[in-house]
Amino acid sequence: MLQEASSKHGLAAGEQCTPQNPDWTIDQGWANYTAQEHAVWKTLFERQTKLLPSLACDEFLDGMAKLPIGAEGIPDFRRLSDVLRKHTGWEVVAVPGLVPDEVFFDHLANRRFPSGNFIRKPHELDYLEEPDVFHDVFGHVPMLMNPVMADYIQAYGQAGLRAQCLGKLPQLARVYWYTVEFGLVEQANGLRIYGAGIASSFTESKFSVQDLSPNRLGFNLERVMRTHYRIDDFQESYFVVKNIAELLELASIDFGPVYARLDSGPEYQPGDVLPADRVLHRGTGKYHLDRRQG
Numbered sequence: 001m002l003q004e005a006s007s008k009h010g011l012a013a014g015e016q017c018t019p020q021n022p023d024w025t026i027d028q029g030w031a032n033y034t035a036q037e038h039a040v041w042k043t044l045f046e047r048q049t050k051l052l053p054s055l056a057c058d059e060f061l062d063g064m065a066k067l068p069i070g071a072e073g074i075p076d077f078r079r080l081s082d083v084l085r086k087h088t089g090w091e092v093v094a095v096p097g098l099v100p101d102e103v104f105f106d107h108l109a110n111r112r113f114p115s116g117n118f119i120r121k122p123h124e125l126d127y128l129e130e131p132d133v134f135h136d137v138f139g140h141v142p143m144l145m146n147p148v149m150a151d152y153i154q155a156y157g158q159a160g161l162r163a164q165c166l167g168k169l170p171q172l173a174r175v176y177w178y179t180v181e182f183g184l185v186e187q188a189n190g191l192r193i194y195g196a197g198i199a200s201s202f203t204e205s206k207f208s209v210q211d212l213s214p215n216r217l218g219f220n221l222e223r224v225m226r227t228h229y230r231i232d233d234f235q236e237s238y239f240v241v242k243n244i245a246e247l248l249e250l251a252s253i254d255f256g257p258v259y260a261r262l263d264s265g266p267e268y269q270p271g272d273v274l275p276a277d278r279v280l281h282r283g284t285g286k287y288h289l290d291r292r293q294g
């Protein structure tokens with residue numbers, strides 16, 4: 001009887017199955033990328049590399065210059081990790097796409113950056129639903145070479161597990177969104193990009209720094225935790241830190257009392273500008289108005 005059951009429920013002849021790692025990591029499979037996939041990387045890399053010297057912050061450009069990231073093709077995570085490990089103790093691990101929040105936080109808390117191993121298709125250069133290797137590597141890894149950012153993202157991973165228990169994950173995720181993904185920083189030569197979601201986007205990198213439409217507001221922790229964000233289009237507001245070191249202070253704040261204050265008081269829409277905001281640029285809102293009118 002037992003034998004019959006196991007033959008029915010076990011793997012059938014010729015059936016293959018790779019068990020899911022509990023941490024969701026996979027092999028990058030670098031040798032399996034096709035020439036077309038490397039060519040997509042090259043296209044993205046070249047157009048972004050022309051743009052960023054005048055738009056990205058010094059820390060981003062410094063990090064990029066020291067990494068084995070180039071036009072020749074999709075980087076090998078083992079080589080990236082060798083360099084990253086020496087500078088800040090981080091490494092890059094491959095995942096198939098978005099992973100569950102707790103898995104994501106656990107990686108970050110242990111200085112492992114999960115990167116999608118796939119690359120977008122040639123017809124979706126400017127739009128994708130899940131983070132691919134270009135967003136994750138080109139956008140995030142240069143900033144992980146910076147010691148402040150390295151500690152800040154680890155602190156986010158640690159904070160994530162606590163926020164989940166306290167029911168404050170949506171609020172914490174807004175901090176990640178408006179800093180790590182869409183943050184701007186004031187530098188001697190003007191506002192510059194440090195957020196990976198912008199740095200890896202051809203259209204948004206120009207829009208975020210140069211367009212008159214979006215608001216550019218001084219970063220304030222509680223204000224940001226109360227502010228919804230857009231995932232389907234350019235941001236209506238960008239939050240600006242005075243320098244990258246401001247993130248280090250942020251990493252050392254006990255969020256407990258801040259979460260408690262969030263239980264009362266307002267939530268804000270992405271385009272809101274408040275009397276208490278430090279307004280660096282009051283956006284015309286034109287871009288999103290035009291879109292709403294179709």
Ligand code: HBI
Nearest residue numbers: 097098099100101104114173176
């Ligand atoms: N998984 N691979 C990947 N990349 C992310 O940026 C990511 C994720 N899972 C969850 C997640 N981000 C966010 O929703 C958390 O920061 C809240």
Ligand code: FE
Nearest residue numbers: 131181196197
């Ligand atoms: Fe990202």
